[in-house]
Amino acid sequence: MHFLIIGGGIGGLTTALALRQQGHHAQVFEAAAELREIGAGVVLGANAMRALDRLGIHAAVRAAGQPITSIGLLDQRGGVLNEVDTTAFTQRLGYDNLAIHRAALQRVLLDSLPAGTLQLGKAFERLEQQGSQVTAYFADGSSATAAALIGADGIHSRVRRQLLPHSQLRYAGYTCWRGVIDAQALGLPAGRSTESWGRQGRFGYVPLGNGQVYWFACVNSPAANDATHRTWRRAELLRQFAHYHAPIPQLLAYTRDEQIIWGDILDLKPLAQFAYGRVLLLGDAAHATTPNLGQGAGQAVEDAAMLIRCLHEAAEPEAAFRLFDQRRRPRTTRIVNQSWQLGRAAQLQNPLLTNLRNAVMRCVPPSVNRRQMAFLYEGE
Numbered sequence: 451m452h453f454l455i456i457g458g459g460i461g462g463l464t465t466a467l468a469l470r471q472q473g474h475h476a477q478v479f480e481a482a483a484e485l486r487e488i489g490a491g492v493v494l495g496a497n498a499m500r501a502l503d504r505l506g507i508h509a510a511v512r513a514a515g516q517p518i519t520s521i522g523l524l525d526q527r528g529g530v531l532n533e534v535d536t537t538a539f540t541q542r543l544g545y546d547n548l549a550i551h552r553a554a555l556q557r558v559l560l561d562s563l564p565a566g567t568l569q570l571g572k573a574f575e576r577l578e579q580q581g582s583q584v585t586a587y588f589a590d591g592s593s594a595t596a597a598a599l600i601g602a603d604g605i606h607s608r609v610r611r612q613l614l615p616h617s618q619l620r621y622a623g624y625t626c627w628r629g630v631i632d633a634q635a636l637g638l639p640a641g642r643s644t645e646s647w648g649r650q651g652r653f654g655y656v657p658l659g660n661g662q663v664y665w666f667a668c669v670n671s672p673a674a675n676d677a678t679h680r681t682w683r684r685a686e687l688l689r690q691f692a693h694y695h696a697p698i699p700q701l702l703a704y705t706r707d708e709q710i711i712w713g714d715i716l717d718l719k720p721l722a723q724f725a726y727g728r729v730l731l732l733g734d735a736a737h738a739t740t741p742n743l744g745q746g747a748g749q750a751v752e753d754a755a756m757l758i759r760c761l762h763e764a765a766e767p768e769a770a771f772r773l774f775d776q777r778r779r780p781r782t783t784r785i786v787n788q789s790w791q792l793g794r795a796a797q798l799q800n801p802l803l804t805n806l807r808n809a810v811m812r813c814v815p816p817s818v819n820r821r822q823m824a825f826l827y828e829g830e
């Protein structure tokens with residue numbers, strides 16, 4: 451069968467790979483004129499690594515990233531609120547949690563696809579479903595027709611906007627700066643990621659291997675696209691996080707302004723439907739989440755693996771897409787909602803509430819951490 455995939459991000463490329471391996475023909479249409487080294491780090495949970503194994507690219511992805519074996523939750527002075535060692539858990543599953551640069555992951559995916567699968571400079575405008583065919587129309591005046599279309603065009607999906615003009619993006623109430631820097635000189639332990647919660651904001655970092663570190667800083671901001679926050683770079687972040695524990699000020703000091711990416715944190719209010727006849731929404735287009743559980747990219751990868759299982763069970767795209775819808779919506783909805791709640795707790799500023807929250811976090815029993823790991827990393 452022939453599939454059109456709109457969007458050449460992690461979801462679109464992984465889906466193309468999955469479909470090709472099942473003997474289908476897949477073409478990916480990406481609006482950008484070139485795939486640039488944009489983005490920062492992403493963490494692929496063991497659930498995503500298992501899905502990538504099914505697609506035959508586990509080894510290539512793992513070689514390009516850094517396994518993360520412990521996740522520390524700290525207060526702004528560096529006191530431990532919660533520490534999760536994932537080693538035993540992920541060893542039992544047979545897969546690591548892997549930190550990787552988004553661009554490196556995209557490169558491995560692209561290298562695994564036959565030349566010509568991805569067409570750049572193809573901005574999708576609208577689609578038409580007629581009988582057993584779907585046609586996509588692009589901004590350059592061209593069009594393409596196939597048996598089915600997959601909207602993998604990200605959080606601002608134009609495919610979704612045509613199908614669901616009233617679907618809503620939600621501003622989470624905080625804005626975020628990210629960077630990937632060479633921090634070899636700081637000698638941070640490989641394999642340990644941390645996130646520090648304080649009243650001035652939240653700061654996390656994740657080693658990506660070879661001395662590279664991905665950091666992020668989230669600060670409350672009353673409305674999206676705040677005129678002051680959008681101008682903040684290193685100097686302002688250094689001021690904001692000056693009293694946080696080492697190595698936070700040091701990581702910021704090592705960062706150049708041009709290495710910093712800024713963006714508000716948004717998600718998509720969970721949808722009631724992913725499948726629309728011969729059209730399917732997938733990845734961020736279907737279930738964009740806040741980044742608090744580190745599952746944005748991982749859920750897109752899980753989608754691709756589930757899609758081929760559904761196509762194996764139901765050969766017709768409409769039936770396979772309905773199956774996908776039934777199977778993927780409950781899990782992705784739960785992740786979107788949990789991540790939203792976690793973000794609210796993490797961004798608390800009121801002194802009484804933050805003290806109470808920190809006291810609760812210090813008492814989280816290991817069994818609760820294990821249940822959460824099982825939910826996130828065992829996957830489907």
Ligand SMILES: Cc1cc2nc3c(=O)[nH]c(=O)nc-3n(C[C@H](O)[C@H](O)[C@H](O)COP(=O)(O)OP(=O)(O)OC[C@H]3O[C@@H](n4cnc5c(N)ncnc54)[C@H](O)[C@@H]3O)c2cc1C
Pocket residue numbers: 456457458459460461462479480481482488489490491492493552572573574575602603604605606607608628732733734735741745746747750
């Ligand atoms: C530039 C960028 C940087 C990111 N950085 C991070 C990060 O540092 N950490 C993190 O956790 N997550 C990041 N994300 C989000 C994370 O990559 C996603 O959660 C995850 O990869 C889901 O993948 P996706 O393919 O559904 O969406 P995306 O990765 O957003 O890919 C969607 C693709 O569709 C393309 N597209 C959009 N509109 C059209 C159109 N009309 N026609 C054709 N193509 C279109 C976009 O150019 C993009 O390539 C980033 C996303 C982007 C786009």
